[in-house]
Amino acid sequence: MNIQxxxxxxxxxxxxxxxxxxxxxxxxxDNRLEREQDFAEAEAEVQRMGADRARLAQEIDKAEARAERLAEVNREVSRRLVTAMETIRAVLDR
Structure with a gap:
């Protein structure tokens, strides 16, 4: 019985x-599955951030183009104002 x-x-x-x-x-x-899920979530976040970066880069390009157009218009308005002021001075001097 001892053996059994x-x-x-x-x-x-x-x-x-x-x-x-x-x-x-x-x-x-379970730990491995959790790490894989965390990795997948991080990868998805990186993809979202990349998409946001691309969108923001496009918005910056548009804003820079608009700023350049506004600067050109500002220079043209300034030039026209100078011309108008010179014309008014010439008329007043007569």
Missing amino acids: SSGDTTLKEAIGRLTKAVGMLEAAA
């Missing part, structure tokens, strides 16, 4: 170690 008891104990220990090993494997698999 010793065999039962060894079997129980082996089942216990196997159960523990399976638990650790499941925990490792």
